[in-house]
Amino acid sequence: MASLGLGLGRNDLPDSLPPSHRSTQGARPPLLDVSLPPEAFAHRIEEYKAWSEEDRKIPPGPAPRINRMSLLYQHIGSHEQAKSLRQQGMMHTTIRGFPKHSSATALHELQKLTFAEMQIRKTHVPDYINELLPIGTVFLIREPTYKPATMGPFPILRIDSPSDIYFADPRSNIFRDIVWRTGPFIPGAPALDNTVESWKAKGNALFQASHWLPAAFAYSRGLYKDRGATILRLNRAEVYLRLGFFTAAAADAALALGAPGITQKQRDKALYRLARAEYGRGRYEVALQKFNEYQSRHIDDAEAAACVSRTKKRIAESITGDYDWCELFRASKITPHVEAADYHGPIMIRQCVRRGGGRGMFATRDVAPGELLLVSKPFVAVYAQDLSPNTSMCSIDLISSKIGTTTDAANMQWIIQKLYGNPDLHDAVFGLYAGPSHPSPPSSYTFEPTGDPVEVDPLIPTIDIDVSRLEAIRSYNGFAPLSLAALLQERDTDDERPPAGFYLLPSLFNHSCAPSAAWHCIGDLMVIRALQPIKAEDEITITYSLNPSFVDRSRGLQAHMISKCDCWRCEEERNDGEVAINRREALIASFEKRRQTSASRAVDYMRTFKQTMATTYAAKRGPVRPDYFFVLRASASAIRSLGRPDMLPDVISENINALISLGYIVKRKLAKKEPKQRTGDIAIETKFVPSVIDQLSHIMTMLDLTHDCLVLHDEGSASSWMSAALWATYGGGKDFFLAVLCEKLAKRDLEEFAGSVL
Numbered sequence: 001m002a003s004l005g006l007g008l009g010r011n012d013l014p015d016s017l018p019p020s021h022r023s024t025q026g027a028r029p030p031l032l033d034v035s036l037p038p039e040a041f042a043h044r045i046e047e048y049k050a051w052s053e054e055d056r057k058i059p060p061g062p063a064p065r066i067n068r069m070s071l072l073y074q075h076i077g078s079h080e081q082a083k084s085l086r087q088q089g090m091m092h093t094t095i096r097g098f099p100k101h102s103s104a105t106a107l108h109e110l111q112k113l114t115f116a117e118m119q120i121r122k123t124h125v126p127d128y129i130n131e132l133l134p135i136g137t138v139f140l141i142r143e144p145t146y147k148p149a150t151m152g153p154f155p156i157l158r159i160d161s162p163s164d165i166y167f168a169d170p171r172s173n174i175f176r177d178i179v180w181r182t183g184p185f186i187p188g189a190p191a192l193d194n195t196v197e198s199w200k201a202k203g204n205a206l207f208q209a210s211h212w213l214p215a216a217f218a219y220s221r222g223l224y225k226d227r228g229a230t231i232l233r234l235n236r237a238e239v240y241l242r243l244g245f246f247t248a249a250a251a252d253a254a255l256a257l258g259a260p261g262i263t264q265k266q267r268d269k270a271l272y273r274l275a276r277a278e279y280g281r282g283r284y285e286v287a288l289q290k291f292n293e294y295q296s297r298h299i300d301d302a303e304a305a306a307c308v309s310r311t312k313k314r315i316a317e318s319i320t321g322d323y324d325w326c327e328l329f330r331a332s333k334i335t336p337h338v339e340a341a342d343y344h345g346p347i348m349i350r351q352c353v354r355r356g357g358g359r360g361m362f363a364t365r366d367v368a369p370g371e372l373l374l375v376s377k378p379f380v381a382v383y384a385q386d387l388s389p390n391t392s393m394c395s396i397d398l399i400s401s402k403i404g405t406t407t408d409a410a411n412m413q414w415i416i417q418k419l420y421g422n423p424d425l426h427d428a429v430f431g432l433y434a435g436p437s438h439p440s441p442p443s444s445y446t447f448e449p450t451g452d453p454v455e456v457d458p459l460i461p462t463i464d465i466d467v468s469r470l471e472a473i474r475s476y477n478g479f480a481p482l483s484l485a486a487l488l489q490e491r492d493t494d495d496e497r498p499p500a501g502f503y504l505l506p507s508l509f510n511h512s513c514a515p516s517a518a519w520h521c522i523g524d525l526m527v528i529r530a531l532q533p534i535k536a537e538d539e540i541t542i543t544y545s546l547n548p549s550f551v552d553r554s555r556g557l558q559a560h561m562i563s564k565c566d567c568w569r570c571e572e573e574r575n576d577g578e579v580a581i582n583r584r585e586a587l588i589a590s591f592e593k594r595r596q597t598s599a600s601r602a603v604d605y606m607r608t609f610k611q612t613m614a615t616t617y618a619a620k621r622g623p624v625r626p627d628y629f630f631v632l633r634a635s636a637s638a639i640r641s642l643g644r645p646d647m648l649p650d651v652i653s654e655n656i657n658a659l660i661s662l663g664y665i666v667k668r669k670l671a672k673k674e675p676k677q678r679t680g681d682i683a684i685e686t687k688f689v690p691s692v693i694d695q696l697s698h699i700m701t702m703l704d705l706t707h708d709c710l711v712l713h714d715e716g717s718a719s720s721w722m723s724a725a726l727w728a729t730y731g732g733g734k735d736f737f738l739a740v741l742c743e744k745l746a747k748r749d750l751e752e753f754a755g756s757v758l
């Protein structure tokens with residue numbers, strides 16, 4: 001706080017700009033206050049977009065001169081404020097979806113530029129380089145953008161991509177024509193002892209403190225002194241493994257292995273790190289070869305033996321699609337980040353010109369309902385528990401007009417970080433659809449790291465990361481991978497921090513409201529199965545929205561750039577007519593309100609409500625009416641709450657009708673007409689599983705039916721409903737079913753029955 005002693009007061013801040021700068025500054029943007037009610041916020045976003053359009057029309061101009069001490073004063077003030085806010089839990093806000101600039105120009109093609117030469121509103125391309133000198137560090141920014149002030153009094157230098165920053169040694173050749181007024185080092189900056197040994201010591205100290213990236217910086221600086229310093233390379237490989245920079249780690253370990261004069265001990269370390277890195281890259285065959293090689297010299301090493309068996313399991317999973325689902329489910333209760341291999345079933349990417357991006361996923365052969373199509377680990381998935389409770393970030397997405405959550409914002413950061421350390425994954429990410437404002441993706445798509453690892457210098461970016469395009473890709477290809485374990489707990493999900501996922505191959509499936517496949521997540525592992533028979537060469541679709549309401553669903557699909565869904569379900573809804581659709585929406589809204597206040601006359605209310613609701617469906621419409629499902633479920637629960645055993649058949653009938661309204665064909669309708677002993681049949685037609693709302697609601701209805709039939713001593717119907725529940729439960733077989741649903745079964749006293757009939 002020394003600057004305060006220099007007599008700086010508030011008046012020193014350039015609150016008002018000289019008149020010549022006003023036109024360059026333009027109007028201040030409308031405040032995107034995330035606490036506004038949704039409609040007001042949507043309106044504010046529109047205002048913001050309009051402001052942004054106007055703002056972009058203003059030509060570049062000179063920047064206000066800023067007094068250095070004022071800048072320091074402001075900086076110290078905001079630093080102190082940030083410190084206290086961090087303690088309270090700070091909210092960072094960022095805005096996505098406006099044009100941003102990421103450099104694609106090589107460093108040697110750029111020229112020097114000073115702050116004084118920079119202009120407001122100008123991205124300084126193509127021929128400039130800017131230098132900044134924070135204490136002790138020198139870094140270069142490629143093609144910086146100078147932005148007018150929006151919040152405080154000063155314009156800001158905006159850098160969106162880490163690949164626009166080069167860290168450099170002040171004595172580097174890049175600076176050969178530059179005379180530093182302070183000499184190459186800033187007075188007061190920590191002295192840089194430029195020897196391999198001191199960089200190793202510094203790196204090791206940072207490593208001990210778990211500061212992985214700074215440690216990688218230190219080892220890299222040591223490697224500048226001596227590229228053959230094997231110990232530094234090995235240490236950097238370890239740091240990279242912890243950062244998830246598997247490609248970088250593999251490259252360093254491989255280079256160390258090939259280094260002349262490497263000792264046996266170092267060779268072992270290099271081999272083990274290379275194996276771990278290749279495992280991280282998903283190159284399990286290569287990893288196994290390296291682990292085996294290592295293990296042959298360390299037969300008693302239990303950890304290495306475990307790695308070998310884990311890797312063999314991954315290879316088997318990726319070839320056969322045979323997973324230990326129960327084990328995965330159990331593991332997902334401890335952490336959502338489960339360990340498993342990807343599996344690619346009978347699917348292929350093909351052109352699909354009618355869809356944005358021009359591609360879709362197709363069947364390579366005939367597929368049976370329930371068959372496993374794809375198992376995919378996320379490129380990145382962020383869950384609430386991954387973040388400190390004090391981390392609060394909010395990203396305002398101008399593409400989808402939505403407020404992104406903290407996990408969303410973190411997801412974007414993690415993607416960038418992963419790309420930085422795994423540059424070979426660039427094309428897999430940037431080959432995804434980025435919406436109509438960006439060039440179309442290529443018609444083919446590669447999604448696996450195939451080549452040799454690439455060496456990564458953390459101080460100099462290996463690839464260019466176009467953040468604008470990446471934000472768009474994230475907007476069009478995001479998933480909310482709520483784990484089955486979390487779904488089943490039925491606890492309120494953390495609205496501020498729902499899981500945010502980014503998957504590669506799953507992003508190639510197009511949408512249908514009546515999809516032929518469905519996904520669910522075990523932890524962060526996405527599992528996609530066929531819901532119905534799919535013919536060879538037919539397109540396979542999943543749904544982007546399980547919202548039963550046509551109006552809400554259509555609105556949600558707009559965010560995916562699907563202005564009018566052409567599936568049969570939406571066609572049916574449209575055939576009901578706009579008046580009927582609006583009446584239905586109004587009814588559902590009133591139903592939600594009414595449900596909270598009417599307990600006593602619930603049954604009568606539900607009877608009338610059902611009748612009114614039924615009139616909103618066109619007479620010739622088919623049985624699928626997803627929003628009617630919830631009405632029937634509420635009606636069943638209202639009748640049940642009467643506590644009258646003689647009314648149980650009515651509860652059963654309502655629940656059966658609820659399943660029919662989802663599209664199920666029910667073979668076993670009324671308990672009293674059926675044989676009461678077990679027959680081993682399944683209560684529903686098993687040619688397909690309808691997926692129009694979340695699967696868990698289907699299964700709970702079937703378990704309720706099982707329970708009620710048992711109460712009525714109709715074991716035959718009960719067992720056929722239990723079998724139906726097994727059939728509808730995410731594949732995975734009986735053991736998986738029992739593991740996933742054990743609490744739900746226990747709640748209905750059905751554990752023993754399930755064990756005996758399935």
Ligand SMILES: C[S@@+](CC[C@H](N)C(=O)[O-])C[C@H]1O[C@@H](n2cnc3c(N)ncnc32)[C@H](O)[C@@H]1O
Nearest residue numbers: 355356357358359433507508509510511560561
């Ligand atoms: C996640 S991508 C799907 C794959 C994409 N077709 C590709 O080539 O990469 C989502 C985009 O595909 C397009 N799309 C998917 N389903 C669609 C549908 N039912 N109708 C129209 N466009 C669709 C939309 O442009 C949407 O933004």
